[in-house]
Amino acid sequence: MIGWIILAVLSLILVWLILIYNGLISIRNDVQNAWKQIDVQLKRRHDLIPNLVSTVKGAMEFEQDTLEKVISARARAVSAPTPATKAEAENMLTQALGKLFAVMENYPTLKSNQNVMQLQEELTSTENRISFARQLYNDLVANFRTRLQVFPNNIVSSMFNFKSEEYFGAEEADRVVPSVNVSLKK
Amino acid sequence: MPLTFIDIEKHKTWRIWVFFLLLMLLYFVIILAFAVLLLPHAARVPMRLWFFAFLTALLISGIHFWFSAYNAVAEVIRGLEAQPPDPKDDIHKMLTNILQEINVVAGNKRKIQCVVIPSLSLNALAAADLKGEAIIGITEGLLSRLTRPQIEAVVAHEAHHVLSGDCLETTVAASMFGTLSSLVEKSAQTSRGRSFPHPALLLAWGLLMLGNFLNMFISREREYRADAAAVRMTRNPVALAETLYMLSRSWRGAGFIGSGFEMLCIVNPEATALDEAEGFWADLISTHPPIQKRIDILLTMAHMNIAGLDTKIKAENASMASPSGPAYYAMNPRQEWQGPFNLAELSALSWLSPLTWVRIGDEQSIDRAWKNPFINTIFVARLSQDEKAAPDVTCPACHQPLVTESYEGTQIYQCRFCAGALVENSKIPRILARADRNQPCSERVKTLAKIQVKENQLKFAQQKPAILNRSSVPLFSCPKCKNPMYRGFYSGAYLIEIDRCSFCGITWFGQDELQMLQCLIELKPLGAPQTLETP
Numbered sequence: 001m002i003g004w005i006i007l008a009v010l011s012l013i014l015v016w017l018i019l020i021y022n023g024l025i026s027i028r029n030d031v032q033n034a035w036k037q038i039d040v041q042l043k044r045r046h047d048l049i050p051n052l053v054s055t056v057k058g059a060m061e062f063e064q065d066t067l068e069k070v071i072s073a074r075a076r077a078v079s080a081p082t083p084a085t086k087a088e089a090e091n092m093l094t095q096a097l098g099k100l101f102a103v104m105e106n107y108p109t110l111k112s113n114q115n116v117m118q119l120q121e122e123l124t125s126t127e128n129r130i131s132f133a134r135q136l137y138n139d140l141v142a143n144f145r146t147r148l149q150v151f152p153n154n155i156v157s158s159m160f161n162f163k164s165e166e167y168f169g170a171e172e173a174d175r176v177v178p179s180v181n182v183s184l185k186k
Numbered sequence: 187m188p189l190t191f192i193d194i195e196k197h198k199t200w201r202i203w204v205f206f207l208l209l210m211l212l213y214f215v216i217i218l219a220f221a222v223l224l225l226p227h228a229a230r231v232p233m234r235l236w237f238f239a240f241l242t243a244l245l246i247s248g249i250h251f252w253f254s255a256y257n258a259v260a261e262v263i264r265g266l267e268a269q270p271p272d273p274k275d276d277i278h279k280m281l282t283n284i285l286q287e288i289n290v291v292a293g294n295k296r297k298i299q300c301v302v303i304p305s306l307s308l309n310a311l312a313a314a315d316l317k318g319e320a321i322i323g324i325t326e327g328l329l330s331r332l333t334r335p336q337i338e339a340v341v342a343h344e345a346h347h348v349l350s351g352d353c354l355e356t357t358v359a360a361s362m363f364g365t366l367s368s369l370v371e372k373s374a375q376t377s378r379g380r381s382f383p384h385p386a387l388l389l390a391w392g393l394l395m396l397g398n399f400l401n402m403f404i405s406r407e408r409e410y411r412a413d414a415a416a417v418r419m420t421r422n423p424v425a426l427a428e429t430l431y432m433l434s435r436s437w438r439g440a441g442f443i444g445s446g447f448e449m450l451c452i453v454n455p456e457a458t459a460l461d462e463a464e465g466f467w468a469d470l471i472s473t474h475p476p477i478q479k480r481i482d483i484l485l486t487m488a489h490m491n492i493a494g495l496d497t498k499i500k501a502e503n504a505s506m507a508s509p510s511g512p513a514y515y516a517m518n519p520r521q522e523w524q525g526p527f528n529l530a531e532l533s534a535l536s537w538l539s540p541l542t543w544v545r546i547g548d549e550q551s552i553d554r555a556w557k558n559p560f561i562n563t564i565f566v567a568r569l570s571q572d573e574k575a576a577p578d579v580t581c582p583a584c585h586q587p588l589v590t591e592s593y594e595g596t597q598i599y600q601c602r603f604c605a606g607a608l609v610e611n612s613k614i615p616r617i618l619a620r621a622d623r624n625q626p627c628s629e630r631v632k633t634l635a636k637i638q639v640k641e642n643q644l645k646f647a648q649q650k651p652a653i654l655n656r657s658s659v660p661l662f663s664c665p666k667c668k669n670p671m672y673r674g675f676y677s678g679a680y681l682i683e684i685d686r687c688s689f690c691g692i693t694w695f696g697q698d699e700l701q702m703l704q705c706l707i708e709l710k711p712l713g714a715p716q717t718l719e720t721p
Contacts, residue, residue: 030293037290108533108564117276124334125283132291135421
């Protein structure tokens with residue numbers, strides 16, 4: 001009888017372990033998926049920038065400095081090796097783009113150029129997607145961290161060596177985002 | 187989110203069954219009534235009649251439910267004549283982009299389509315059905331009146347209705363009873379004045395009543411939840427508050443969006459006192475919470491008050507109206523009025539110059555383009571790309587900075603817009619002496635010069651004393667010293683009118699005037715008997 005009880009308790013513990021383990025794995029996969037989403041959107045931004053620069057450069061030949069800053073910031077962001085340097089380079093790029101959009105306001109001919117307007121809309125949309133993807137990632141990371149740290153999950157997480165994920169440099173990035181949302185439309 | 191998507195779906199399913207039972211009850215009563223009236227002998231066997239009515243009602247309501255609940259989204263789209271966004275339209279493209287952005291922040295959980303409702307009203311709705319289709323519909327009016335962040339907030343709000351599952355029950359209810367009730371409303375409008383409505387509409391009328399009754403099951407709380415979720419997604423409570431504020435003061439589509447669809451909309455198309463009321467009955471019957479309360483909650487999140495919002499919106503409207511708001515009309519080189527243009531479109535006109543006549547809207551006053559400070563920014567911007575611009579010397583006609591140009595080997599100032607030239611007196615003989623060195627003057631200038639001289643000879647003969655006394659009315663002020671410039675002939679031998687400043691020793695040549703003078707010199711060289719007089 002006692003043997004049966006022990007067996008029942010052990011199998012309950014096993015089921016409980018499996019449930020917690022699977023739950024953690026599922027959230028970790030969500031977090032990793034959200035990280036990939038940020039990558040997808042960053043790639044989209046990197047692809048759009050050369051188009052925008054080549055379209056506006058004719059009309060903005062006296063803003064070479066601003067354009068060069070955008071191009072070099074993009075190059076740095078594309079080649080950044082680690083997530084930390086990547087976040088920093090992307091923030092630089094966001095700043096450079098914000099400056100470019102602000103300068104573009106001074107060129108009425110650009111405002112009436114449909115190509116430029118379309119590219120501007122695509123970039124604004126991409127900037128939003130990046131910030132939304134980052135927001136989702138950070139929310140999921142917060143959720144994941146809580147799950148790892150609460151009792152009894154912390155026992156399982158230390159048993160299976162789960163590591164908490166890093167937040168995506170929200171503080172630095174949030175400071176510079178609003179400038180990009182400037183719309184030339186109206 | 188307090189509940190998962192699946193939890194909410196389960197939670198809502200019982201309401202959909204209630205809708206089904208109500209529908210069946212309606213058919214049951216109607217069939218029973220018809221059976222008693224049309225088949226009096228059947229009424230003698232009540233059990234058989236009840237059984238017949240029950241089976242027929244089950245069958246008809248089953249078919250009705252299946253067609254409306256399974257294909258509800260298509261039904262809503264048809265009812266509102268909505269269209270998918272046009273990929274070639276910039277604003278529609280923006281809507282598609284915004285939807286994708288909201289999909290990103292929602293973790294790409296569900297595929298949502300967007301449609302545009304061809305109405306000038308300001309409203310938006312969401313619909314989903316048992317087939318798995320989900321749409322967000324936005325009116326053309328809302329798309330064109332709202333800014334990008336405001337549209338983002340609206341799409342996020344509607345996306346939450348779809349993602350949380352609460353829009354499934356509203357869509358099923360709307361589709362079961364709304365489509366037909368909209369039909370009733372339309373026919374009621376067309377048959378107004380007739381004493382009897384069409385008998386076939388009796389069923390639809392019953393459905394309309396039932397639809398209104400169903401509102402009791404639609405909680406107004408879901409709008410608060412969707413507002414909160416929209417803020418969580420976009421982190422911008424002010425944009426949503428601004429939108430609701432604008433919607434509360436605009437036409438929301440009453441008459442276009444049938445009352446059957448009201449529960450799908452972000453705000454009730456019809457402004458009713460019930461919606462703005464609070465309390466047990468209002469909570470029970472109304473589908474939407476008071477807009478004022480929704481705005482207040484959002485503003486509290488943003489630490490603002492309604493007065494602050496009011497001032498902000500007014501200031502934004504004013505700033506939008508001043509630089510690009512007015513419609514400009516411009517007179518083209520063929521002396522025809524063209525327009526309306528906004529500032530950006532005006533700047534793209536190749537023929538726009540500071541001297542173009544411009545009118546704003548329907549105003550009577552017409553003025554030169556350079557006199558309007560907003561239009562003048564276009565010329566400033568054009569010249570700012572020109573490094574040769576000399577900001578301290580402006581064209582006496584167009585009032586724009588002149589550019590230094592090399593002409594016949596010497597430096598003169600030229601106007602990019604009216605093609606006039608400002609030349610220091612000391613340089614004029616140089617230019618005239620070099621007249622035939624490069625290119626001979628063109629036929630056009632030659633003809634122009636001949637006509638001009640002929641006209642001026644007549645003028646000269648008539649007004650000789652006045653011209654010689656330099657008493658003609660000054661046209662321009664000197665770009666350097668601002669004193670009046672005197673208009674007169676270059677000399678008695680070369681009858682080309684020019685403007686001179688006797689203080690600074692400079693001469694202003696209008697378009698082609700310098701070339702005409704050169705042409706006359708070419709035709710009548712310096713060595714000829716009438717020698718060149720220096721000014």
